[in-house]
Amino acid sequence: MGLFARYDGRPPIVLTYVDNKQNTEGDPGTHPGMNFGAANAKRHLIACVGVIGDLPSSCTIGGVTATRHVEVESPFGSCRSIIYSALVPTGTSGSVTLNGADGSSSVALYSAINLISGLAYDTDSDSGLSPLSMSVDVPQKGFLLATAYRSTTTAGQTASWTGLTTVDLNLRFDGLLHSAGQYIATSALTRSVGVTLTGNNAFSCAAASFR
Numbered sequence: 210m211g212l213f214a215r216y217d218g219r220p221p222i223v224l225t226y227v228d229n230k231q232n233t234e235g236d237p238g239t240h241p242g243m244n245f246g247a248a249n250a251k252r253h254l255i256a257c258v259g260v261i262g263d264l265p266s267s268c269t270i271g272g273v274t275a276t277r278h279v280e281v282e283s284p285f286g287s288c289r290s291i292i293y294s295a296l297v298p299t300g301t302s303g304s305v306t307l308n309g310a311d312g313s314s315s316v317a318l319y320s321a322i323n324l325i326s327g328l329a330y331d332t333d334s335d336s337g338l339s340p341l342s343m344s345v346d347v348p349q350k351g352f353l354l355a356t357a358y359r360s361t362t363t364a365g366q367t368a369s370w371t372g373l374t375t376v377d378l379n380l381r382f383d384g385l386l387h388s389a390g391q392y393i394a395t396s397a398l399t400r401s402v403g404v405t406l407t408g409n410n411a412f413s414c415a416a417a418s419f420r
Contacts, residue, residue, distance in 0.1 A: 229378050231313070235312060250298045251324070253419075258314065259291075259315045262310055263309055279291065292417045319354060331345050332417045341403065341412070344401050345399070346399050348420040353373075355415070367406075369406070370404050372392060376389075377390050
């Protein structure tokens with residue numbers, strides 16, 4: 210046998226950033242008509258969520274009850290960053306609903322096809338004053354998603370990330386800022402991720418890795 214990596218029989222993960230939506234109407238935080246991407250029997254939808262208000266009692270994605278992998282609240286107010294996921298094999302669009310959110314919310318949505326497990330491999334979070342930092346173990350051929358959320362009155366403000374391959378969302382709406390992005394791993398490693406915003410308002414960030 211030659212010196213080749215052994216094929217483990219698993220197809221590669223296909224990760225796609227598919228949509229984002231915002232809601233300012235309170236409980237429930239409903240985000241209708243979100244793009245889910247192509248239907249697939251092995252498709253998980255992963256929602257990187259920001260909420261100003263109460264911790265949602267549950268989340269559904271395309272009508273499927275989602276698993277909450279990580280959640281953090283800023284120490285000076287209810288500014289939350291949360292990551293949910295659900296196996297949603299059918300449909301190309303639908304709603305992401307945050308029951309009990311009771312405040313403004315935002316969703317950055319990803320499609321991940323061919324995950325070995327629907328459970329997060331590792332998670333981390335941080336909150337307080339900028340800058341914030343996290344450290345997450347990422348498996349070989351896996352990926353990391355990170356999200357940050359805050360209340361801000363600074364026009365045009367965006368989040369500045371370190372440690373991500375791509376920043377998919379940097380959106381200010383209704384006095385709020387939601388940012389999300391990804392890191393793709395070719396080998397197993399511990400990844401440091403940082404996020405910086407100007408100003409003194411507290412905010413929160415969370416990250417989770419999958420394979």
